[in-house]
Amino acid sequence: MAxxxxxxxxxxxxxxxxxxxxxxxxxxxxxxxxxxxLRNNLMQFLERPPKPAxxxxxxxxxxxxxxxxxxxxxxxLPPTSVATRRAFLTRALADGAYLAPDTKxxxxxxxxxxPDQMPEVKNPLGDPGTMDMMMDQAKRSxxxxxxxxxxxxxxxxxxxxxxxxxxxFPLTQGFKVMLQRxxxxxxxxxxxxxxxxxxxxxxxxxxxxxxxxxxxQNAADSSRDMAAMGAGxxxxxxxxxxxxxxxAKLHAAEKDSLELMGASQKNDCVAWVGDRIxxxxxxxxx
Numbered sequence: 001m002a003x004x005x006x007x008x009x010x011x012x013x014x015x016x017x018x019x020x021x022x023x024x025x026x027x028x029x030x031x032x033x034x035x036x037x038l039r040n041n042l043m044q045f046l047e048r049p050p051k052p053a054x055x056x057x058x059x060x061x062x063x064x065x066x067x068x069x070x071x072x073x074x075x076x077l078p079p080t081s082v083a084t085r086r087a088f089l090t091r092a093l094a095d096g097a098y099l100a101p102d103t104k105x106x107x108x109x110x111x112x113x114x115p116d117q118m119p120e121v122k123n124p125l126g127d128p129g130t131m132d133m134m135m136d137q138a139k140r141s142x143x144x145x146x147x148x149x150x151x152x153x154x155x156x157x158x159x160x161x162x163x164x165x166x167x168x169f170p171l172t173q174g175f176k177v178m179l180q181r182x183x184x185x186x187x188x189x190x191x192x193x194x195x196x197x198x199x200x201x202x203x204x205x206x207x208x209x210x211x212x213x214x215x216x217q218n219a220a221d222s223s224r225d226m227a228a229m230g231a232g233x234x235x236x237x238x239x240x241x242x243x244x245x246x247x248a249k250l251h252a253a254e255k256d257s258l259e260l261m262g263a264s265q266k267n268d269c270v271a272w273v274g275d276r277i278x279x280x281x282x283x284x285x286x
Contacts, residue, residue, distance in 0.1 A: 014192070016163065024195060025164045028155065032202045035147045036210050036220035043219035046139050048132075056100035060247050063089070063098040067254045071261050075272050082272070086258050093255040099247060107248045140219075152199065156182070159195040167191040 067089050074082045092098055096107070160182050171179070171190040180188060181196040193201070210220040 014163070014166075016165075020162060020164055024159050024162055025198065028159070028195065028198060029202055031151065031154075032199070032206060033209060033213075035151060036206060037213065039143055039147060040210070040214050040218050040220040042143055043140065046143070047136070047219075051132075054100070059098050060100050060103065060251070063092065064247075064250060064254055067093065067258055071257060074261060078272060078274065082262070086261065090255050090258050093251045093258070096248065096251065099251065103247050148203070152196075155195055155199050162195040163188070163192050164195055164198050165193050167193060 070082070070085055070089065074086075077085075096104060099107070163183060166189070167179075169191070173190060176190050178200070179190060179193050179197045181194055181200070183192075183194045207221045210218050214220055
């Protein structure tokens with residue numbers, strides 16, 4: 001290896017043994033593909049079918065979607081239909097007709113709470129749905145971390161310091177740290193890739209192979225789970241954990257949005273796309 005690196009420093013090309021391709025490059029790629037397939041099958045075995053949501057919880061969420069659809073598409077409806085739907089949804093959201101029973105009970109307790117009392121804080125860990133979600137996240141993280149840690153240790157133990165392949169395009173020196181891990185030399189061309197860097201390239205670049213073998217909805221690609229473990233995972237958990245969303249406040253805010261809908265129109269008359277449609281069609285084909 002030292003002779004090869006010295007030759008590269010003098011500007012001569014490196015000559016790699018074909019055994020590196022047969023016994024290092026291809027085995028690393030094949031092992032990572034097989035581990036991804038095994039990971040996908042294991043996740044399908046461990047994944048439990050989603051529990052059906054309670055009808056009351058669905059109603060209090062769907063009414064928000066219905067009101068949002070009206071606000072987004074009110075110009076496509078006649079003004080009389082918009083006024084009827086807005087009056088109905090505004091009254092229902094104000095009265096709490098679509099709130100779930102537990103949300104109504106929490107709202108009543110909040111109204112009866114004295115000013116000197118501390119507000120009620122619900123323990124998210126006491127909800128079975130929250131515990132099931134945390135357990136699923138732990139299993140997914142375990143299935144992701146254990147195989148990747150084992151593969152990285154295997155590569156570090158058997159193939160440390162190997163140069164495997166040269167990329168067919170030039171790169172800047174900024175890619176040297178990413179492509180030549182565990183190869184401590186300043187003279188080697190940036191296009192050469194070490195064994196450990198080849199592992200990382202496969203870790204983030206085999207998604208297309210997994211989609212070809214397993215379909216789009218696969219659990220083989222661990223890079224997506226790594227991204228989900230960042231700040232986005234915290235936001236997703238807060239949105240999905242039952243009890244973390246105050247639907248009473250969401251209904252009140254949606255009611256205010258419905259009341260302000262079309263307020264910029266003159267005389268509180270909502271314009272719509274069908275206004276004088278006959279005259280416009282006749283003028284178009286006259």
